[in-house]
Amino acid sequence: MGLFSFIKDAGAKVFGIGKTTEEEAAEDAAKAAELAHEKAEKLVNAVEALGFGVTDLNISVDGDTATVYGEAENQATREKVVLVVGNTEGIASVDDRMTTAVQEPEAQFHTVVSGDSLSKIAKKYYGNAMKYPVIFEANKPMLSDPDKIYPGQVLRIPSED
Template identity: 50%
Template sequence: MGLFSFIKNAGEKLFGKDEKEIAQAAQANAADLNAKAAVAIKDYIEKQNLGLTNLAVAFDGSTGKVILGGNAPTQEASEKATLAAGNVTGVSDVDNQLAVAQSNAAAQYHDVVSGDTLSAISKKYYGDANKYMKIFEANKPMLSDPNKIYPGQKLRIPPL
């Protein structure tokens, strides 16, 4: 699927520390922290119940890059795995190397900015603000409420 960029300071706080603490600790014990971060990201992706098999996650704290490997049943599941990994604080890039069993048209992506709503995003991409639930559904289970999006988050915009 390729390499996707994310905003490093936005997202789920899986590591329980701010970026400065992570960077300082990373200098002291990079390999151990990278392994622990990879496990946390893998657990987070698996909690999304995307149907992935043989999921492998590697993380490099010095660059903020995650590499995903394994198998995804659909293009949608692969894209959601990318978003789940990328929308984690401390992650700046995701290299998705998941093999996709059933490939469909790829989705577009939108970086949420201050003031965005799913309705406004829907109007921008679909020309109809009332189609916001399509975007919400396309980003489940990472989104639990259509009113809870935040600046820096990356969303899937599926084709109509």
């Protein structure tokens, strides 16, 4: 016989079997929304497991952007929550919509590159490599060891005050 060509989407329109392109798109959108909701729940659980003081924590995910809501007890906590969420695979940006009970100066952020160490980063920001424990402490509990940082990771660099 041979190869016959057909209209790909006609089956659902003619016989009521299969799905139209619109139906498939709607199902794909529903699956994406469900996955985003699951990811948001996992992020909330991860933040809460670290014991940060955040009231009314809520996170939503849209594609590779996470939006974080709630009231952090202080600026350091707020920044740590942003880092936990942002240093998660699949998240490219964090929209910080949190508030803080106490106004404090914001820390700087540093993206780790190959060859970085906490002492090298301390030398860059503080002029003294021996101040690496300040950076380590500022990033606890996300960091468990001063030697375990990786390229692409974002760290808090608090002011020297």
